[in-house]
Amino acid sequence: MLRHHHTFWLVATAFISLVLPSVARFKKQHESSGEVVANADPVWNIRHVLPPLDLQNNTVTDVKVNVGDVAYLPCRFPKISTTHQLEVSWIRRSDWHILTTGTYSYTTDVRFNVLHKEGSDDWTLQLKYVDTRDNGTYECQSYTGTGVVSKYVNLHVSKPRATIHGPTELHVQEGETVTLVCVIQQSKPPFVFWYNGIDLLNNEDERSRFYVDTEVEGGKTRSSLTIKEARYTDSGNYSCLPPHVDSASVMVYVTKGDEAAAVYRRGASSRPSLKPSIASFIFLTFFVLNTVNFSILWGR
Structure with a gap:
């Protein structure tokens, strides 16, 4: 009996020593991967095409895409202070429709989405499945304590041939x-x-x-x-x-x-014949001679 108990505890001890560390590692990896996802930069794959941070007002950026592609309209605003809550809105200038404010969407067009990580300077507007009707100017507005700062993006959508x-x-x-x-x-x-x-x-x-x-x-x-x-x-x-x-x-x-x-033979047979032209010449000559003779007789 004691032998069986001894064997059981040996197996249990081996199981705990092997399994528990693996479970702990899995939990740690899972938590770290979740942290990475939570802290992921939403524009990491397009950051190389975004313009540098610019504090100037009324800047203009041109974005060119093809029909069906995804358009990224860049907008970057620095935080004024840690106590000031930055409020950024995207406006479509063609109809003055407010598309987004902060990360909230105010359009039923689900193709629009703001890529923004909390605490970052990026407020990139993502537009999926672009069409030629999306051509135009888009305004990114930041509401500050002293007024409004705007940045403009001209979207050019072309359709290849x-x-x-x-x-x-x-x-x-x-x-x-x-x-x-x-x-x-x-x-x-x-x-x-x-x-x-x-x-x-x-x-x-x-x-x-x-x-x-x-x-x-x-x-x-x-x-x-x-x-x-x-x-x-x-x-x-x-x-x-x-x-x-x-x-x-x-x-x-x-x-x-x-x-x-057969097509070649039809083409060859359709060539104009010279006989009608000769007959026309003979008829004209005969007509002129008869006219001259009639005039001479009439003159007499």
């Missing part, structure tokens, strides 16, 4: 391999859709003759559509549609060999 290399009309022979290349400058869309008319093209089926390849090269995206063994029924309008980008299109005409020859 896609272009397809080559002519707007492409003529190929049946059986050839066709490659269309679409380039999107100053934008990196995650995917690009290709359409033939209203039909979406994809290369999920290994037997498909259509193959799409999209890659990012520096500040642009390049997407290519390859049509293997082109058929007469592949003729149509091919469009490159990246998200948040103006699309581009090209007309592709696939012709058979005998059809191309």
